[in-house]
Amino acid sequence: MPEGKIIKALSGFYYVLYDERLIQCRGRGVFRKNKISPLVGDEVVFQAENDQEGYILEIKERRNELIRPPIANVDRAFLVFSAVEPDFSTVLLDRFLVLVEFNHIEPIICITKMDLTNSAQKQTIEEYAKQYRAAGYEVILTSSETEAGIELLYPHLEAKISVFAGQSGVGKSSLLNALRPDLELKTNDISSHLGRGKHTTRHVELIEVGNGLVADTPGFSSLEFTNIEAEDLTLCFPELHKASENCKFRGCLHISEPKCGVKQAVDSEEIPHYRYEHYVDFLQEIKDRKPRY
Known part of the structure; x- marks a missing residue:
């Protein structure tokens, strides 16, 4: 039986990427019976009815899964934080880092809006970057406006499933636009490209960015440590x-x-x-x- 990856879920259909084709699949009733839902990011075994349609027969074991939007097997989380407007917050970053580490996802710290910093602010951010790097984290300083540092993000996207997480207003959409300009995402307003428009709450999709797959999402239904002991x-x-x-x-x-x-x-x-x-x-x-x- 062929195997592929679900890259889109919409209205009860799961779109499985197989041999550079998208196969529109439904889940078998056994999943509902066992209270299992296929998720975007799942590796699945499917049965093709023809070149375009089929049924999902089996969901391979997941490495992890996030809640909002529902997505599985995430490799990397780009934790997007602005240097200013809003000001850089180590406590919020550390909260995200704990949740990402607990879910066995590799974090990449991305600090945006470096073009808006004065010399003192820039020095402060660079010192924080040095400290987080010493702790073992990858830290990339960027500006979507000047595109400084953007090229450093591409190698981390390659052949991975990634999420972009962070508080609103830090420039996640601007960053994605800089990485892939044809997306034309409105800043402060996620477009239906990424399944979070007003009328697409049931639409979850991975999009191709830099030879990898990306979902723009907070990634967590809350920032509370519900399952961590x-x-x-x-x-x-x-x-x-x-x-x-x-x-x-x-x-x-x-x-x-x-x-x-x-x-x-x-x-x-x-x-x-x-x-x-x-x-x-x-x-x-x-x-x-x-x-x-």
């Missing part, structure tokens, strides 16, 4: 996880335990204080979460 949080901060190898006690949460490798790294400024403070705040948030039954 306290002991998992360190894993979502790569530099804290690395420093935790020097903790005396297994299961150290790096708060009040003695001989903690993480706190030693913070004291010696190997880990920025703000990153540790965000970890402590997020840990408390997880501990304060109401239990689920």
Whole structure:
């Protein structure tokens, strides 16, 4: 049986990319019975009725799935944050990073609107970029207006499924327009190209950008740490996880335990204080979460 990738879902039909053709498929009733829905990004086995139509028989195991819009097997998340207008926020970025890391998605930090910064603001952003790179993250500074840094994004799109995530107003649409001008997305207003217009709420589609597939989406139905447990949080901060190898006690949460490798790294400024403070705040948030039954 042929295998392909769902790249579009619309009104109960799933469009499977197979051998450079799109096959319009329906899901078999067994999926509804088992309460499984095929998702854009799924690798599937299908049965072709003819050159244009068929039925999905099997959904391959997913590496991950996001909730809004529903999409599976995401490789990379471009976390788009502006240097100014709105101002760069490390706490919001770290919240996105934790959620991306927890979902086993590789983050690329993209800081936009560098053309709008004055010398002091630029220096501040460059220092943050240096610190996040030291933590192990890829950081790209861009301007959609001048197209500075845009070419550095293309290699990270190649042959991957990516999402562009970030708060409104940071320039996600402008960035996508710079990467692929024929999209002609309106800034601050996602067009139906990407399935988020007023009349296309059920339309989810991956579009080709830079030899990869992209969905423009917040990627998360909320920014709350609903499924993350306290002991998992360190894993979502790569530099804290690395420093935790020097903790005396297994299961150290790096708060009040003695001989903690993480706190030693913070004291010696190997880990920025703000990153540790965000970890402590997020840990408390997880501990304060109401239990689920």
